[in-house]
Amino acid sequence: MNRTNYHSHCIYCDGRAGMEEFVRFAVSRGFTSYGFSSHAPLPFPTAWTMEWDRMEDYIAEFRRLKQKYAGRIELYLGLEIDYLNEESHPATERFQRLPLDYRIGSVHTLYDDQGCLVDIDVSADKFRHIVDEHFGGDIVRVVHLYYERLMCMLHLGGFDIVGHADKMHYNAACYRPGLLDETWYDELVRTYFREIIERGYQIEINTKSWHTLGTFFPNERYFNFLHESGAQVQVNSDAHYPHLIDNGRPEALAALRKAGFTEVMELHDGSWRGVPL
Numbered sequence: 001m002n003r004t005n006y007h008s009h010c011i012y013c014d015g016r017a018g019m020e021e022f023v024r025f026a027v028s029r030g031f032t033s034y035g036f037s038s039h040a041p042l043p044f045p046t047a048w049t050m051e052w053d054r055m056e057d058y059i060a061e062f063r064r065l066k067q068k069y070a071g072r073i074e075l076y077l078g079l080e081i082d083y084l085n086e087e088s089h090p091a092t093e094r095f096q097r098l099p100l101d102y103r104i105g106s107v108h109t110l111y112d113d114q115g116c117l118v119d120i121d122v123s124a125d126k127f128r129h130i131v132d133e134h135f136g137g138d139i140v141r142v143v144h145l146y147y148e149r150l151m152c153m154l155h156l157g158g159f160d161i162v163g164h165a166d167k168m169h170y171n172a173a174c175y176r177p178g179l180l181d182e183t184w185y186d187e188l189v190r191t192y193f194r195e196i197i198e199r200g201y202q203i204e205i206n207t208k209s210w211h212t213l214g215t216f217f218p219n220e221r222y223f224n225f226l227h228e229s230g231a232q233v234q235v236n237s238d239a240h241y242p243h244l245i246d247n248g249r250p251e252a253l254a255a256l257r258k259a260g261f262t263e264v265m266e267l268h269d270g271s272w273r274g275v276p277l
Helices: 017-028 051-066 124-135 139-154 170-175 183-198 220-226 247-258
Strands: 033-039 074-082 102-106 109-111 117-119 200-206 234-235 263-268 271-276
Touching: 017 033, 017 051, 033 051, 033 102, 033 109, 033 263, 051 074, 074 263, 109 139, 124 139, 124 170, 139 170, 139 183, 183 200, 200 247, 220 247, 234 247
Parallel strands: 033 074, 074 102, 200 234, 234 263
Antiparallel strands: 109 117, 263 271
């Protein structure tokens, strides 16, 4: 029944509930496999990432729950790790030596012209202000900077899953209506997806914003292309609240079927495998 989710955030980062509340909700909804992926620590404190001094507790609590719920649901431990720069990214030794079942690679930030780090994973209104204030209103340059960082992350590696692969598309289209239909943008995205597929990473279909913004990440317009290109996909809700672990997932699974996909990737018995839709 494809009742799985591997992208979720609990109180160890910016999630709004403890690990066990997510597990109980997953069990009650018939999930067969569930994974935690708290935002990994950055070299500086933030309001949305875990701190290194909580990592041992994160691992210990997961192990407690895995033992407690054995036989009822398969539980897995991951992290969502940001590509920040050449010194901080998923492939660094500190992240690689952690006892994780999987790693999600993501980009949430850009450096502006003054070298300041700017969070672009924000509302459309805040994004507009950031583009105008930090990048002189040049949305084309902002989009290119975003995809350059994503490509750097792909080249460095160290992760299994590309998180919300084209998350900027919604805000960029709000800033400049029609941008998604421009030839340069379409080719940029397709080149990026080809690189993901060639390097063997899985692409998550992130459903977090389906009911609020009416979009998936990546954009549904690329589902046919991903299928034709042989992409391995999984469907995750990026849940920050237990009751949202299935948010948008049925709609995404239906959209994948419509695009020709016949299976999605799931973790079972400790291994990734394609499971029929």
